[in-house]
Amino acid sequence: MATDSAGLYIHVPFCKKKCGYCSFYSVCHGENAGAGFVDALKTEFRKYDALCFDTLYIGGGTPTAVSDMDFDNICDFAFKVNGEKTVEANPESLSSAKISILKEHGFNRLSIGLQSPARKDLEFLGRIHSFEDFRKCFITARSAGFKNINVDLIYGLENQSLKEWLKNLEKITAYEPEHISCYCLSIERDSGFYERAGENPIRLPCDDITASMFIETHKFLAATGYVHYEISNFAKKAKECAHNINYWKNGQYAGLGPSAWSFIDNIRFRNVSDLNGYLASAGAGESCIGEEDRVDARVRFYETICIGLRMKDGVNIENVSKRYNIDFRECYRDIFDKLNEDGFLFMENGFLKPTLKGMLFHNTVAAEFVLL
């Protein structure tokens, strides 16, 4: 196994209730994270002894939905990592006690899953918290010394107007979080919304409305001091999420927990999406991998370009060409010329960068870069 640095992700697959739009792997659970979960994570972590981790992201599921004792034990992984350490939290379960645990373990970034300040949106999404829950935990986290807080929001909801969405943004920026993620709602397979498609389908706003929401979000947040550094992500200066940037640069990462993805030594693999199966195999020190794929240099080159074009700063073409020993211009000159002419991307100081239109239509851009 390579000894290079990597990101570490821990998937805590417990939620109090399943949200209608969610397609992540999680199980509904009470306060008890389930016997053996933390031990299984620790056993699985031994596989990665040779790696040096420079970011940690504990996500889920709802990491804050577990008991204080389990949370404390999961947070111990922070001592294995230097650099940025983030925990995802939901407003109803980010208590003062959990905020203290995070401080004790040296976490320096919090990501709060608010999704919307409006009660009707929260009900539609199936969230179990209120805006007041968010207000309280945000203020408590600030008083405890958290200087890097992200707030997750979703737009493009059923019956949501552009005006309402901008009002949501205004309400959140008043709290001055350092980072805001704005995701456009999509109906994913394996979500409750997808399953109800037959009898009572969700009516999403049309593409023109969601496109104007995207553009107006860019304008509003730029005017409020946020850099639109990735399709769905906005940050104040030097507050970009390092853990996620590693994904967008196609770097290495190890994922612990059921359903977690890893990308190590050019192999991409995913743990089984089954809590009991994970506990039985990982807990016994056996393989808990459900699927894996060796990714050759040609595919990694293609992926690095496509994923990198999610970011405003784009892709350093010389570095990428050297890294994979493939010449970008030889492979993609015609595609570049076409997308450049159509206003989707451009070259600046050796970086291939998306325009705002290129970010909005990222899927179209990525589809043009066929695998050669």
Ligand code: SF4
């Ligand atoms: S969106 Fe988050 S809180 Fe809701 S079910 Fe999915 S993982 Fe759980």
